[in-house]
Amino acid sequence: MTKEELEKKAIEYRKKILTYIKQANAGHTGGSLSCIDVLNVLYNDVMNVGPSNIENPNRDRYIQSKGHSVEALFVVLADKGFYPESGLETLCRYKSHFVGHPTRKIPGVEQNTGALGHGLAISSGVALAGKKDKLDYKVYTLLGDGELAEGSNWEAALIAAQYKLDNLVAIVDHNGLQITNRTINVCSTDPLDDKFRAFGWEVIEVDGHDFEKMKEILNSMPLKKGKPSLVIANTIKGKGISFMEDQLTWHHRVPSDEEFQTAMKELDKAEEILNSKTLSV
């Protein structure tokens, strides 16, 4: 997908994320907006997965370790045609399969996540199975930066390097905020790149909202043969909505009616600008 097409999708996805969070009156607004561009690139430009090959053992896998940003995932999977988008109208409602964290009851979701610090180990297992079966699929897992305080991540980081899982790509949604405070003020993992390098990983940093760069990097995995890859995606929590950006309060706040309208207007405006740019090209 071209950069322009991805940019268009990005606005569409943000509108949907906010719409469904507003409807459900629940959700992780800031984190979904920070990671959505990563998911956009993965599902629309990188991964070989879709409704037609979801049963294929050689499909690429995406496992969202930071499960709380589920709205981003549900919106993208609906867009990919895994299920009708109307299902999202039941998000978090009584008896809905659309729980507030990823569940395999929803087509396209690979693993149930939500408790933090689980995705990297599961992904390592899936990647190891790929090696054993001599299949060439890749496993992409999205980690939160706050989540990295969970020790289980580091157990998995060690073993992924031990087994030379170069079919494993971990992407950190490095938005620098967690529910309590800035991550550096809570349990800093800086310097994250050096830490993972010391654990035997190949590491690269990227602007997690720069489609061109992300396309280039995520389509060139592994970063190094014989090593798992870590992509530190520097993102902005609440990205795309001026009053939500880099604001602690938007971790799981639901916009009021007025805030929702303002946010949608901002996204309409962004769409107009994008359309005018496309036309002028």
Place this chain on the structure above:
Amino acid sequence: MNLGQPNLKTFAKTLEKLAKIDSDIMVVTSDSRGSGKLVNFGEEYPEQIVEVGIAEQNLVGMSAGLASTGKKVFAVSPSCFLTARSLEQIKNDICYSDNPVNLIGISAGVSYGSLGSTHHSTHDLAVLRAINNINILVPADNFETEKSIEIAAESEEPFFIRFGKRPMYDLHDSKTKFRLGKGIQIKNGKDLAFVATGETVYPALKAAEKLEKEGISCSVVSMHSIKPFDKELLLEIASSCSAIVTVEEHGIYGGLGELCAAILMEEGINIPFKIVGIPDEYTVTGAQMEIFEHYGISEEGLAETALKIIRLRV
């Protein structure tokens, strides 16, 4: 009665047998292949064993990932660590996520004896019973162990199977049938029933034989299947025997005993009933058999308990 081998050894041999004909069988260990008697398995099937180091959370998480691709995974670790350190991975990555991993709790209960409470698992049945979507088996002898492993390997559901490392007496003959969710009645009597599980079935049987000499006839049941549970057999026993003693190598809370008590109470059955297990206290120091004797999980202790509760009958 023939003294067999440790259930642990039977487990390892059964896995070797299964791995020979099924390359999807995979063992995952946390520096526990020696403790799990899996050194030979590792040598015979190096492609089918995964070592994760001393990292039980990762053991279970990776096992879930492997199982999600169709591997028949046996995650092997001392039960004390497996079911405590990695409980959240068991709950979420295996049970909630429907990844059919077979969790093998080795040296379970108080098998590690004088190594102390850090190494005991007197909580494992209680915590796993409280989690949805897992079968729980506690085999009493080599036969039950072999069958448990075979059933788990063929199933598409998660399992927890726990046993110790001491040689076990063969409790069954060649005609015995082993089925998931069905206990095995080893002895028939009417005065009292011992409903036991795992390595406590043998002392229960010995106690029953001792009581028989005193004119008290006892039933003995091996309730290897904690989940699903054989409610039918328990009710049958409760209607044919005048009293019940449950026996387990587990804390008295949340295990076999409370499970039986809840069923009997819900069915309105009120007969003399006693739960024998490890009480809610700092466990006494000693070898496994010394701990058993200390808490009355022995021929003498169980016979004494039986006599006490039989006297409660009016």
